[in-house]
Every structure is written in structure tokens, then in C-alpha cells.
Amino acid sequence: MYQSNLISKTRKQISQTEESLNAQILIKSGYIEQVMAGVYAYLPLGYKVLKNIEQIVREELNKISAQELLLPALHPKSYWEKTGRWESLDVLYRFKSYYTSTELALGSTHEEIITPIAKNFIQSYQDLPFATYQIQTKFRDEKRAKSGILRGREFIMKDLYSFHSSTDDLDKYYELVTQAYLNIYKRLGIGDITLKTYASGGTFSKYSHEFQTISDIGEDTIFVCEKCNIAINKEIIEEQKTCPECDNSDLIQKQSIEVGNIFKLQTKYSEAFDLEFTDESGVNKPVIMGCYGIGISRLMGTLVEVFAVNESKMLWPESVGPFDIHLITLNTDSEEVVKKSEELYIMLQKEGKDVLFDNRNERPGIKFAEADLIGINKRIIISSKTIAQNGVEIDGQIIPFDKI
Ligand code: ATP
Ligand code: MG
Secondary structure (H helix, E strand, C coil): CCHHHHCCCCCCCCCCCCCHHHHHHHHHHEEEEEEEEEEEECCCHHHHHEEEEEHHHHHHHCCCCCCCCCCCCCEHHHHHHHCHHHHHCCEEEEEEEECCCCEEEEEECCHHHHHHHCCCCCCHHHHCCEEEEEEEEECCCCCCCHHHCCCCCEEEEEEEEEEEEEEHHHHHHHHHHHHHHHHHHHHHHCEEEEEEEEEEECCCEEEEEEEEEEEECCCEEEEECCCCCCCEEEECCCCCCCCCEEECCCCCEEEEEEEEEEEECCCCHHCCCCCEEECCCCCCEEEEEEEEEEEEHHHHHHHHHHCCCECCEEECCCCCCCCCCEECCCCCCCCCCCCHHHHHHHHHHHHCEEEEEEECCCHHHHHHHHHHHHCCEEEEEEEEHHCCCCCCEEECEEEEEHHH
């Protein structure tokens, strides 16, 4: 794509109200735009990154036989009353239809929707297990929304729900999801700083597990066992003072961002909605469930917090950057340079590369400053100087045309 065709432009200054580094960089680089506190638009560059993150998540979940679907964002009150969360969930947006006075909620999570749907497809143990997930917009009336896309009032989440006939089967699938999550974080380039973390499980099981990415700006405090490469959330450290896996008491306190959370729901929601199955001996039992979330848009913000070099320079991991290559032409007044760089642009595209091509007639300083903000992992510079050496410049080195 020609950079001159991008609808967004980079900018030097943005509104003072954006405190977080991720929002500052993403707005300056033209990836996102703030609409109001906690609500953002994803512009073409930002949307490409979001889609790339989604795709990695999708691929890893499809490998563990989860099936993608799409649930509604508009929910009837009656469903939320069944679980008592119409009253108890403080972040739930609730409102009335103007015409029918029906009371509605905007989905902040989807146990209340998927459980009654699953009822239509589960009769006996032979219908189990299965798992479904969606990647969708969630709405939460967050008290504070000052962390850019790390905490939106509207944000993108992947939520997966699994259904089982025994706790053993749930436990097995829970391990598969854990592994899939670790693969996802690894492919996003944050595998070594994202830790499975023991956290409170609510009323229905001893622990839940979070996935926490170490970052000084993170809102969560965790205690890391460097032997096992796991952590314990501060919220349970009073009850769990040593590593749950090796009993090590030498734990290191760090700040972190919660990028995923998985729960064994057991029968909490199946009981609320009478979701039952008949077992091998003909006895009716509640279905055993698990739920598993990943903050897709929060992950995008986390990558900025982790990989930004400073507030004017970002470097996306190759796996999710908006383009594979940023091709930058200098000396655009030279016919030869223009011709050569067009040829190179076409060649790279033929090789299947997604290229952002900056052939604008701008000063090199401006082009490089913008490229630093945009943060594409691989940069190819072509100029009179590099052509004189029969090549291009990559990472400060001249690479011959036939070796690119
Ligand atoms: P937090 O404690 O940060 O408020 P949570 O525990 O309420 O999050 P979950 O219900 O576990 O969130 O949601 C699953 C995942 O969705 C979280 O692990 C997080 O990555 C992401 N997430 C939750 N709330 C937000 C939000 N307001 N904006 C962006 N991502 C979010
Ligand atoms: Mg959570």
C-alpha cells in the first residue's frame, strides 16, 4: 500500500487527556482515535494489528477443536436475572428500549447467553464435550478508563466456553487451553514475560488462572516463582504464601497486566439454567463448564507498553505488525530511484509480502520519524546512495538487490 493513501496521518501532539503510553503512541501513529474516555476507533493500521492478533488466537483455539461463533451484544434482562448478575455485576450497562420498555444489557461477558443456547444441543453424555468461542466487542462500565486501550469501556475480547460430562474432562481441556494460551503469547512475542498466575477462583473453585504480562505500568501485583515460571496474584498471597507448584517461598514481587483469565465454572451456570445431560446409567446431571477469556485489544495495548522504545518510537513484533515491510524511498526527485523502488515494491508484493511503500516527496528526517512511530518491524531503504551500491539498506547494512 502507498503510504500516501493511508487515511490516517501521524501527528506530533495529541490531547493532554491521554495519559497512557499506549494511547499516546497509537494515536500519534494513526492507529486509533479516542471517541470518549475508554472508547476508541481502530483506524486501518490499528485494525490490521487487531486482526493479526485475532488470527493468532483463532489458529491456536481451532487446534484444540474450539468452534467459532458470534453471540449478540444486546441481552435481555431475564437471562441476567437467572444468575443474579443483573443486580450484582456493577460494570453491566443496563437500559430500557424506548419503544417497548424492555430492559436490556450490553454484554460484558456471555455465560448468560451461551448456557441457554447449549441447552438445545445437549441431551446425553454423547453430546459432550464441546467448546465454542467468539471474538467480539464487550461493554463494561469501568470506573476508571485512563489506561488507553488496556482498559476500555468498549473493548474486544475472545471468550471461550467449554462443556463437559466430568470434572476430569474439564481438567484435561483446561490444561489444553492453558497450553494454547502460552502458545498465543509466545507467537505475540511476549512468551517470556507472560506468566500463568494463580488467582482467586470466585465461589466455584479454589483458583482461577490469569495470564499476566510483566510491565511496570501494570495495575496488578504478582509474586513470581522464577523456578517454575509461574506467579501468584497479590489478591491470594495471604492464603497462598509459597509457590503452589514447588513450595518455594522466595517469590519476587512485580507489576503486570492481566492479558487472559481462565476459570473452572463447574456447575454454577448450568445449574442456573438447568443445563443437564443424561449419563451412561441414565441419571440426569448438571453439565460441567469452563470459561476462558483473552483481552484482544488489551493485548494490542500491552504490546505497545512492552515494545515501545520511547513515546515516539514503536517496534511491533513481526507476527502482528500492520505490514511485513516498510519500504522507504529517499531522493524521490531522481527518476532512477523512483523507477527502481517501484520495481522493488512490485517484486516484494509478488513474493507475498504486505508492504507499506513510502514514496512521498518528503525530507528523510520526516519519513524516518514517521516510520519510527508506525513501528513496522522490517525497514528497507532505497536511495541514490544504495542504488549506487546496487542494493538497499536494511538495519544499516547494504543488501544487494538479488539478496533481499
Ligand atoms: P480486570 O481485572 O483487568 O478488570 P477482569 O478480571 O474483570 O479484568 P475478565 O472478566 O477476566 O476481566 O476478562 C477477560 C480478559 O479480558 C481479561 O483478562 C483482560 O485481558 C480483558 N479485559 C477485561 N476488562 C477489560 C477492559 N475493560 N478493557 C480491555 N480488556 C479487558
Ligand atoms: Mg480477570
